[in-house]
Amino acid sequence: MKKILLAIVGVGMLLSCERALFERDKASNDPLVNFDYLWNEVDKKYSYFQLKGIDWNIVRDTLRQKLSNQSTEFELFDVLAEMLNTLRDDHTNLISPFNVSRFNVELQKPANFNARTVEKYYIPNGWITGPFFHDFLAGGQVGYIRYSSFMSSFSGQQLDFVLSRYKDTKGLILDLRSNGGGSIFNVPLLLSRFTTERLLAGYTITRNGPNHTDFGPRENFFITPDGDVKYLKPVIVLIDRGSYSATTFFAVLSLALPNLTLMGDTTGGGGGLPNGGQLPNGWRYRFSVSQLLDLQGNNYAEDGVPPQIPASFDWNDLTRDEIIERALQELL
Structure with a gap:
């Protein structure tokens, strides 16, 4: 009899556990639960509400009504993606097993770079040294260096070689157009070759409170000279809307270096470092939690x-x- 009672109790406990698990899974997949979770996370941590003039409460009231607890996962994804895209921020994404949301800031303005034009008509015999595509222009008077992604790491020896090759030029063109960013650690490594003194170049601030205007103290961003070879003559840095994230960091920090000049179109932004987490249903998300300031704030x-x-x-x-x-007009 004891064994039968224990078996009955065990089955009852098992059924209770299964019921609790089922209810928890059902709740975690509820579209409204996931909408509210993501809206609240962004509300507590996103860094650019005030700067962009975004009324996050209106976003909630407008989009939440598009969902019900019967909405499909595809309908949920579309609404959450629409919500995140109101932030106009390519560091803000929703990642599901079947799709990834993105704003695509580069598509908001005309493109200003055509790789075929550069390769065919300017440096058809360009050298490739690590991630750098480079050669002489204007009869050897100017050096051209194309760096297409801050995702691409480079060694000190590679940078030494490239800069040494153009040591006798009047100036450099550093082409960062359509450079969508990558590792922020490559930014000071590259900038360190254009100065001989340690410079305060900018600041970062990070959201740290419930109000949209709550930020921690400024954290200094220094450029420290490094490497065996420096280039201290004029450098024209080419930028456009496709210059994003780490490239925007480079553009802001370059303003502190007097020999660097930005030319082209406005960068795409991405000065806020992203952070994120996981929704109750398991989808992942990220958005900007910090801001980048120049020396004037x-x-x-x-x-x-x-x-x-x-x-x-x-x-x-x-x-x-x-x-x-x-x-070339500026440098010659």
Whole structure:
């Protein structure tokens, strides 16, 4: 009898556990539960509400009504993606097993870079040293260096070689157009070759409270000279809307170096470092939790860093890169 009673109790406990597990799983997949969770996480931690003039309460009231507890996972994804895209921030994504949301800031403005034009008409015999594609322009008077992604690491020896090759030029063109970013640690490594003194170049602040205006103290961002080879002559840095994230960091920090000049179009932004987590249903998300400031405290990193010399690519003539031509005028 005891064994029978124990068996009955055991079955009852098992059924209770299964019921609790089923109810928990059902709750975690509830579209409204997941909507509220993500909205609250962004509300507590996102860093650019005030700068962008976003009314997050209106976003909630407008989009939550598109869902019910009967909504499909695809309908939930579309609504959550729409909610995140109101932030206009390519560091903000929703990652599900079947799709990834993105804003695509680069598509908001005309493109200003055509790789085929550069390779065919400017440096058809360009050298490839690690991630750098480079060669001489203007009869050897100017060096051109294309760095297409801060995701691509480089060694000190590679950078020594590239900069040494152009030591006798009048100036450099550093092309960061359509450089979507990557590792922020590559930014000071590259900037360190254009100065001989340690410079305070910018600040970061991080959201740290429930109010949209709650931020911690400024954290200094220094550029420290490094490496065996420096280049201290004029450097024209080419940027456009495709210059995002780490490239926007580079653009902001370069303003502290007097020999660097930004040319082209406004960068795509991405000055806020992303952080994230997991929704109750297991999907992952990320969004910007910090801000990047220049030395004057200007916070235009998320809306993009404007060029000091504007220039645009003319897509009617693909044999010519007007932005490179404008840079050559500055350097010669």
